[in-house]
Amino acid sequence: MSDVQAVAKRTASEKEGDERHEIIYRAVSDAIVEQRLKPGARLREDALAEVFAISRTGIRKILQRLALEQLVTLTPRRGARVTRPTANEAKDVFDARQLVECGLMPEVARRIGTKEAAELRDMAHRERKALREGQQSAAIRLSADFHVRLAQLSGNATLAEFVERLCSRSSLILAVYGHPGHLGCESHDHDDLIGYLEAGNGERARAFMSRHLKAIEASLSMVEEEDDVPDLQDIFGG
Amino acid sequence: MSDVQAVAKRTASEKEGDERHEIIYRAVSDAIVEQRLKPGARLREDALAEVFAISRTGIRKILQRLALEQLVTLTPRRGARVTRPTANEAKDVFDARQLVECGLMPEVARRIGTKEAAELRDMAHRERKALREGQQSAAIRLSADFHVRLAQLSGNATLAEFVERLCSRSSLILAVYGHPGHLGCESHDHDDLIGYLEAGNGERARAFMSRHLKAIEASLSMVEEEDDVPDLQDIFGG
DNA sequence: TTGGCTAATCATGTATACAATATTAATCAC
DNA sequence: GTGATTAATATTGTATACATGATTAGCCAA
Structure with a gap:
């Protein structure tokens, strides 16, 4: 068994x-x-x-x-x-994350305490560690969990669940359109974000989250690979 | 074959x-x-x-x-x-609608055309008609459909689907906490909103949608009715 | 009447059997 | 060898049977 x-x-x-x-x-x-x-x-x-x-x-x-x-x-x-997400779906997902995750930052900044901040720092720490040690799967999960935990801190269960879905789908999107070995989130972004939140600077956190998400999206190579009926003429130069 | x-x-x-x-x-x-x-x-x-x-x-x-x-x-x-939504869930749903539906208005204002505006006007018209004629169920559906259609015009299928879910749940919330006979949306709100959108005034539309949703939420009487073990002393005056 | 016990009934949870359809393999003609 | 046709095999779709747990009804005793 x-x-x-x-x-x-x-x-x-x-x-x-x-x-x-x-x-x-x-x-x-x-x-x-x-x-x-x-x-x-x-x-x-x-x-x-x-x-x-x-x-x-x-x-x-x-x-x-x-x-x-x-x-x-x-x-x-x-x-x-x-599921193999399409380029359109990918755009929708990241636009949705922009709207929701950024929109939640002010409320999170209001509600976050030292205990929650410490928990987030621990997650960010473990994520970097996993990345260093080449544990791709663990790093991906921790990165997604970080964003979800953040949304949960807003206190809105409905929106947190929605963000959870978006993060799961983002993982699929990265698998299809991301560069191998390059995780979406930059190493120290998450730590910086915690700093702004703990300082109670919701607007700063919102702007940073926006840039953070844009950076992830920009790192993707959005080429739809057509695996059905590939045009051989086109591929081998007709 | x-x-x-x-x-x-x-x-x-x-x-x-x-x-x-x-x-x-x-x-x-x-x-x-x-x-x-x-x-x-x-x-x-x-x-x-x-x-x-x-x-x-x-x-x-x-x-x-x-x-x-x-x-x-x-x-x-x-x-x-x-489902009988709790007061907390109701708050989460309307907060989520504030964030998402309002956030979508600028994009909708950018994309809306005369054809789409006409379709929305027709829905608003039919909603008022249903209300006048006492067709409660039809009015509820048309009101929800209006909000969903609006979200769809943003072009973001993921967010539109989320709004659809929120509107469905809102209907349950109105059933539990709303005043009978009083539908959430005021009669002419939807028409006014279309006007702002068609004029391309996204910010105005956003503000209006915010007030619109707040008005619906404010019309609710958020008293959790405890249907299990009601306190008879309290009810009949002990 | 109230309280607690047991039996009977009812509703859901799970597995399995069978039917319908898609995929693959084999055959044959050209 | 390519393409089409048919047979086989594999996989999902649906219904049903049985097991398990919940609710109700009935009964007796205090």
Whole structure:
């Protein structure tokens, strides 16, 4: 039995039965966000059902949830694949982040305390460490978690959940359009941001977050790779 | 069979088979948004399965989708009910609308054309008509649709979908905390807004939308009714 | 009547069986 | 060898059966 199975079963017996689904959902979701499952990867129901030792019924429920969060794409009778975001979707996601994440900064600056700031600093620290040590997946996750935690500090659960979705999708976007090895967020950006927030300077934090997000978006190479019916004439010079 | 034929056939079958679920989903979703199904109403799987003549499997899929959109609340082993939003959730939803809908106005003002403005005017017109004629459900739907259509005009599908969710939840909030007969949106607000947008005055539109949303929120009576263990001493004067 | 116990009923959670469809492999004609 | 046609295989879609847990009803005792 794999680790994932063991964890799922143990927790199931300890907690209530419904918790198992949540764990499996997180396992798949994490794998996608951390880019261990890459965009375009096929997710067969049977295979997942075997890996997690539950029936296809439970897997389908989880796949549908992931589909509504736009992490996987469900094509009727052709199954599930990890979503490959289009250039348009990427633009929408980053525009949305500009509007929401920047808009939240003043409120976060008002609410943040020394404890929360310390927690954020710790996350930023671990992110840099993961980057230095070449732990790509951990770094990606910590970067996304940082932005989500920030949004949660606004106290608005609805907006925080929305930001969480946007960050997950951003991870997919980076996987498709980002340069390998280059994570979206610059090393010290997050630390600088915490400084402005802790100083209560909401407007400064807002402006910095705006630049931060623009920098990430600018680092992408937005070329739609057309993997269906490539024009050979065009490629090999007709 | 050629590729083109295969694609054509697949697309055809998609429209047939999967469309039924979508129709049923809309039927339930509409009933909730239009307040024909009121917050707290029980949604039994068997009953729904019988009404729509499909098996419980399909119903569960739909209920789970509605649960993720927070229109229904799924309690393990106790089934589904139309969500009864808390006061906190209501505040979060309207704060989110302030941030997002207002933030979109400048872009909408830039993009709106005469055709789009006419469409919006027609919706506003039909909304007023429905209100006059006492068609509560129709008025609620048209009001929500107006806000959603507006968000769609921004060109950002991600944000538009988010606004759609917020408007659906707002309908639930109005059902619980609103005064009966008094719809959230004032009669001529929507028309005024279109005027600002068509004039290309994004900032004016933004400010107006802000006041508009604040007015709706202010019209609510935010008293959490405790339906479990009501204090009889308190109620009947101890 | 109130309180607590047990049994019966009902509703949901899960797995599995079967049907429908897509994909792949094999065959044949040109 | 290329292309088309058919057979096979694989994979998802749907319904149903059974298990599990919740609610209600009935009963008896205090």
